[in-house]
Amino acid sequence: MEYISVIQFAEKYGISERTARNYCAAGKIDGAFLTGKTWNIPTNAELPQKGKKKLSPLLTRLREEKASKLKGGIYHRTQIDLTYNSNHIEGSKLTKEQTRYIYETNTLGITTENTSVDDIMETVNHFRCIDYVIDHATDKITEAHIKQLHAILKANTSDSRKDWFAVGDYKHLANEVGEQETVAPKDVHRHMKALLADYYALKQVTFDDILDFHVRFERIHPFQDGNGRVGRLLLFWQCLQNAHVPFIISEELRLFYYRGLQNWGNTNGYLRDTCLTAQDHYKALLDYFKVKY
DSSP states (O other), rough: OOOEHHHHHHHHHTTOOOHHHHHHHTSSSSTTTETEEEEHHHHTTTOOOOOOOOOOHHHHHHOOOHHHHHHSSHHHHHHHHHHHHHHHHHTTTHHHHHHHHHHSSSSOOOOSOOOOOOHHHHHHHHHHHHHHHTTTTTTTTOOHHHHHHHHHTTTSGGGGGGGOOTTTSSSOOEEEEEEEEEGGGGHHHHHHHHHHHHTTSSSSSSSSHHHHHHHHHHHHOOOSSSSHHHHHHHHHHHHHTTTOOOOOOOOGHHHHHHHHHHHHTTTHHHHHHHHHHHHHHHHHHHHHHTOOO
């Protein structure tokens, strides 16, 4: 087994070194042990949870259906709808039926058009990202978690073979979104650290707080590519974490969603109304599958 230091554990989970040492001393980190005055912590050790919250009915159902590999339930539907729509917004040419076929059979099915290998890989990878969110939904979101989502999303794509493209790490080159400047590569870590600190300083996370986090994340644009999909996965995660009904931005809402992102801070209602509309669509699914919210 491999081990990391207190400093590395603290950085991984966004906590202070003192807190990490206290967890070790109190026996709250499984497998941690002292060598002299130095704590050795297993690399796969989890952050201790303070007073475990009761899981929402939706998260409970998602985890149950994921574990049992149930077909035709809310987990199955969420995988297909969230993956298809989030990838399609970013230019994927796969149809919803092809997305469904990949999820259900691990094959593409019959197609008469040339199909991008990246579209296929990012579809499969996005399924895995959703699983990661469900598995870690009650964890405190850290920079390490966010980078891991990006690493999963971009694994084995053509981007992963480019020397200048940092898979699972922040961008090395400046980029822009919608002709708007984003945070310079050298400043990304500082801005992401501040974003997460502000988020976890909130005593109660409202729906608008989650949207504000999303807008700030997209304006930072921390990765070379994949920011939109990682950002929307974080939206889903934060909704599960804070007892808000999640939502999926569909192709029909795409332009309204972009308008909302651009105008947040001036006319917040644009993005809020778009996301509430998307939330109503997901509530209809929850009603159909008899999941309480």
